[in-house]
Amino acid sequence: MSDLSKVRHEMLPDLPPPENTTGPIGWMRRHLFSSVTNTVLTLFTLYILYILLVPTIDWAFLKADWFGETRDACTSGGACWVFVTTRFSQFLYGFYPEDLTWRIDLAFILLAVQLAWLMIPKLPYKGIVSVLVLFVYPIVAFYLLYGGSFGLDVVETHKWGGLSLTLVLAVIGIVAALPFGVLLALGRRSEMPIVKSFCVVYIELWRGVPLITVLFMASVMLPLFVPAEVTFDKLLRALIGIVMFQSAYMAEVVRGGLQAIPKGQYEAAQALGLNYWKMMGLVVLPQALKLMIPGIVNTFIALFKDTSLVLIIGLFDLLAIVQAGLTDPKWLGYSVEGYAFVAFMFWIFCFGMSKYSQHLERHFHTGHGSR
C-alpha cells in the first residue's frame, strides 16, 4: 500500500460550532457588526429608530386618551383617540340609519364566511361556494344593503359611507370586472383581427389614463351619454367607471394566467374534440384561474387603495368621512389621529391580503416546480 493511503474507520462526532459564531453574540456579530461600515450603519439606524419610535409610541399609546364625549376628554397631551372612538360607528357605516346597521354587518359576515371557506384549503364544495359568491351573494347583498323588498326599508345610497362603502366599491369593482376581464383577455389572445384590436384598444386605453379622469368621466360625461329621462345614482356612476377601468387591469391578469398554461393543455383538449368554449371553460380557465388568484388579489389591493379617490367626486368612503369629520369645528386640529386611524385600517386590509397572495404565489410556485 502506498504512502498516499489513508483510511478513517471511526467517524468524527458532530461538534457544536465555536462559541463566538453562534448564539445571540455570534448572530449579532454576523448580522449587525460584521465590519466597521456595518457597525456604523447599525448604530445610525438604531439612533434613527430611537428618534422616530420613542416619541411616536409615547404619543400614540402612553400619553393617549381613548374614551370620552368631547375634545375636553383629551387632557394627557398625547393622541386624542376620542375623535376616533366617538365617531367610530360613523366611520364604519357612514350615514346609514343606526338601527339598520345590522344589515351591513350581516352582509359582510356572510361574505367573510364564504371567502374564508374558499381560502381554507381543506373544506369541501369549493365549486358550489364560488357560485354562491359570484351569483347568489350579490343579489342577497343588494337587498340587505339597499333594501326595497322582503320587508326591508330602502336605504338610499347617499347615506352609505365609511369603511362599508369602501368595501362595497372594492368588492363590486373586482367581482364585476372579472367576467369582463376574462372576455377581454380571451379577445386579446383571439385570432380574429377585429376582435383582437378592439380588446387591445380597450385595455390600453383604460390602462393609460389615471383613475381620477375615469371617475370624472363617469360622473360628468356618463349622464350625457344616456337619454335625459334616465338618471344615474352617484354611486352607480362611480361603480361603472371603476368597473370599466378595473376590467382592463383584470384582463392583463387573466392574460398572464392564460399564458402560464402550457400549450399541451390546449392541444390535449382539442384532441379530445372539445370546441373553443368547452376547451376554455372546462380545461384552460379552471387551471388558469387558480394561477391568477395572486394577481387578482394584487389588483384588489390596488383597487382597495384607489377607492379612496371617490371622495373627489363626492362619495363618502372611509377617508372622505374622516376628512369630513376633521372639518367639524368641534374637532379641529386632530387630523393626525384621524389619518392614523384610516391608515391603520387600510394597512391592515392591504398588508393582510398581500401576505395571503405572497403565500399563494409560493404555494403555486412549489406546486408547479414538482410536476
Next chain:
Amino acid sequence: MQDADKTPSSSLPEQKTRFWHDPAKRALVFQILLVLVVLGFVGMIVQNTLNNLESRGITTGFDFLSQQAGFGITQTLIEYTESSSYGRTFVVGLLNTILVSALGVIVATILGFLIGVARLSNNWLVAKVASAYVEIFRNIPLLLQIFFWYFAVLQALPSPRKSIEIWDTFYLNVRGFYMPQPLPQEGFDLVWIALLIAVVASYVLIRWNKKRQDATGQRFPAYWVSLGMILGLPLLAFLASGSPLVWEQPVLKGFNFRGGMAILPELAALWVALSIYTAAFIAEIVRSGIEAVSKGQTEAASALGLSNGKVLRLVVIPQAVRVIIPPLTSQYLNLIKNSSLATAIGYPDLVSVFAGTTLNQTGQAIEVIFMTMLVYLTLSLLVSAFMNWFNSKMALVER
C-alpha cells in the same frame, strides 16, 4: 359517431362544409356582428349626447380654448394672468404636472434604489427597517398620504409672521417654503460656459480613459475626476469673474413673503407623498432585479478574482438593469398618472385646472376630458414604445 361510420367525409370531395361549420366564415360573421353592435352602441351614445347637449344649451367644439379663462393659478411656470385663454390654462396645468412628476421621479428613484439595496443588506437591522418602509408605505392609499402631508403636517405650520427661520435665509410657514432666489448678473454667462466645457471635457476624458485601458490595461478614476471638473470648473469661473450672482431674499410684507423663491405647500405635499409612495414600489423592483441575477454569477465573477465593486459594476448591474428598467418605467408612468391626485389638495396640475376649473366654467365636459385623457394616453404610448425598444435592444440572446 354514426355519421362518421356511414360517410367517411374525406373521401367525398364534393361534400360542402355547412356555412356555420366553417371556422373562417364563423369568425367573419362574429366580427361583423361585433362591429355592428359597437357601432350601434357608439351611435346611440352620440345621439343621446347631442340631444342632451342641445337641451342643456352647451356649445361644442374647441373654440373655448381661445376664450379668456378669468381665473388665477397659484403656480405658473410660464406667464399667465386671469385674462389668458383656456388654451394657456391647459399648457400651465400640463407644465405643472410635468414639474411635479419630474421632481417626484428623481426623488423616488434615489430613495427607491437606496431602500431596495438596503433590503438586501447583510446588516439585519438595515434590511428589516427597509422592508418595514416598503410594507408600510405601499399599503396605505396615496391620497391618504398626500392628505397627511398637506393637512396634518404642512397646514399645521405657523403663519408667515411666525415662520420657522433657518439661518435667517429660509422661511417655512403655512404658505410654503421660502428661499432666496439667485439672480444672475452680468458675467454669469462665463459660469455656464465653464460648465459646458467641463461636461465636454468629461465626456472626452471618459472616452480617452476607455481607449487607454483597451490599449495599455491601465485606467484611472475618470468618473470621479469628471465629477470634480463639473463641480469645480464652474465654481472657479464663478469666483474668477467676481461672483456675479445676487440672492434675492424673501421679505415679510404684510401677511406674506415677497420676493425669493417659494415651494407651495401643495407642491411640497404632493412631491413628498408621490416620492415616498413610489419609492416603496421602486425598492421592490430594484430588490427583485438584483435578486434575479443568480448567486452563481457573483460567485463566478468573484472566483475570477474581481473585487466586490467590479463584480457589481461589470456583472450584477448590467444584468439587473435589464430586469429593472421595464417595471421601473411603468412605475414612472404610474407616478405621472398619480400626480393627478393633485386636484384633491388644489395643486394646479392638468386635471385640477383643466378637467376641474375649466370644465366647471365651460361645461364642455367631452372636449375637456377627451384632451386630458389624450395627454395621459400619449405619455403611456411613448413610454410603452420606449419599453419595447429597450426590451428588443437589451434582451439577452438565447437560442
Next chain:
Amino acid sequence: MSNTRQLDDTIMVEMRGVNKWYGQFHVLKDVNLEVRKGERIVICGPSGSGKSTTIRCINRLEEHQKGDIVVADTVLNNDLKNIETIRREVGMVFQHFNLFPHLTVLENCALAPIWVRKTPRAEAEEIAMKYLRRVRIEEQALKYPGQLSGGQQQRVAIARSLCMNPQVMLFDEPTSALDPEMIKEVLDVMIELAEEGMTMLCVTHEMGFAKTVADRVIFMDKGQIIEENVPDAFFNNPQSERTQAFLSQILNH
C-alpha cells in the same frame, strides 16, 4: 497509468483542521488535505457529504470557521487582499457554468484579464482566443452563452478560467448538469489539461475520469474525509465500509 509519476514537492493547497458549520450543522469536520504542484485529485462522495463545500472553501466562496487554509503560499484569512490574490491564482469551473449571459463568449473570457490583470484589450482577446482554441470552440467566440449547448458553455467556462493563467483549477461537478452526449467533450478537455500538468481538484462522479487521470482519489462522507488512496487501490481494494457501499452503488448503477 500516471499514478506513480514523480511530483514536485511544492505544496499548492494546504488545508489543516478545517471545520465549518452552517448554523448548528457541522458540515466540514477536521478536513486535512495537501495538494502538491501538478497533482490531480478527485473528490467523490454522496450528496451532502461536504465535497463541494471543501473546494469552495479554497477560494473563499464559503467561509470556514476553524483551521487554516494556505493557497500558493498565501494564507486565506479575512484580509480582502489575500482573498483576491488567492482567487487570481485559483480557477473554478461550476456545475451550472455560470457564464455571464450579457457578454459574448470572447468578452466572458477577456473580462478578468482586462479588469484584474490589467491586460490591454487586444492582448486579452488574444489570450482568450488562444484558450478558446484549446477547448476547440474559437468559432463561437462572438456568440452569446445563451446560444451555445451545455457542453460548449462548460468548455467556454474552462477557457474563461484558464485565461487568468491560474496555478490551481477547481472543478465543482463540471459534468453533472450536462446531457450524456456532452459529457465526453468536457472530460476530454479536462484530461488534456491534466496531461499538461495543471494542478486540479475535481469534485465529480465520473469514475472513469478518476481512474485515468487522478493521482489520488478522496472519498468524503458526513463532512469528513473517509478514505484517500491512489485510484488503483481505491477502486480495487477500498478499506472502509462506507467507501465500499458508495462504490458498489455508483459502479453498479
